[in-house]
Amino acid sequence: MAKPALVVMARWPAAGRCKRRLADTLGIVRAASIQARLTKHTLRVANHLANRGLVELQFAITGLAPKAAKRWAHDQGVSTVELQGKGSLGERMRRQVLRVQQRHHPQITMGRTTLLIGTDLPNLCDRDLLQALEALQEHEFVLGPATDGGYWLLGLSGRLVKPVTRWPFCGIPWGSNQVKQVTLQKAADAGVRPCLLGQQNDLDCLEDLSPWQACEERLI
Template sequence: MNIRILVFAKAPLPGRAKTRLEPALGAKGAAQLATAMLDGTLTHCLAAELGPVELCMSPAPGHSDWRAFSLPAGLVQSDQGDGDLGARMARSAQRGLAQQDAVILVGTDCPQLCVNLLQTAATRLARCDALLHPTRDGGYALLGLRRFSPTLFEHIPWSTSQVASLTRQRLDALGWHWHEGETLQDIDEPGDLLQLPGRWMNHYAERM
């Protein structure tokens, strides 16, 4: 099964990326962490070798906000476009499913999205219609799809604790066979920084 991984990211600039972490890290520190998480996510997604890896970018590829960042070779680059997060994810998922057997949608906020987790997700997805990895704050870090329905993305209060529960309800209402994977940890709030991998913790501890 050929899978397209869709990575959603905004340019990790001070004052624009991971702003909820600024009380602990400052604007520059939050942007540095956002850059590290973007780099790590893309590295793992490419190393998983599941199929094309598409970076869905905000702002669009070629914008000056991206000039300072070196992106790895082999990426497909696309513009997230207009609308709320749901509209942008829906467009990318529908386009991806027209090109590959399945799509895996991820952000860059979860350091646990390693090669093994992605490959395990692909194996599980081969046996079902959809796969959800929820996060401890009520969102999700990974959504895998072999079928498309706009209802998974419409009228969802993004960045709230209702996201995963509403997505579960929509999947059940569709009558799809779906699997829920392990609960993961996003890094969104200052308290989440305690969950950073040890290799990063020392670097950011001085800013906490």
């Protein structure tokens, strides 16, 4: 059986091109620095699982050309890198799931279980991802809800990715506080009962730094 895939969706942390809500209060340089450190932390956790042989890591990047993306991934210790491409967040995530399956052995009837995460959780740890992988052994769909109405993790079992289902990625009001609610409704419409992980708080604006006082000085 193939290892589960872990897709890390990331934006190149260039000043003025990331963390715009945070940049409104901290400035574009400090906001970009926080984004860079968050990405490095996320990849450290992801690489730890990959080095233990528990997942196959895929780094999905936006904001860089192909050669520069490969150099950045190499600097972060990641060998499998893809560009996110154009389109909504849902279209870009679905594209990454499709690419995971394209590397999957064609003779295996079930698709490769896939997790997708972003890079906005200062307290992300191995346990969070291991819980998601464990849940996907019994559930087809796993969601890690975020306090802003979105989610910090999306998990699809092998049964939902061959062929890749469209409903978690299409018709979602990305960027709104309705993302989780609409996603769960679409799951219900498709007859899929999700497993919900613990709620976490994405780091998007200055107020989001307060729960992580121990991290604040290090991040800023």
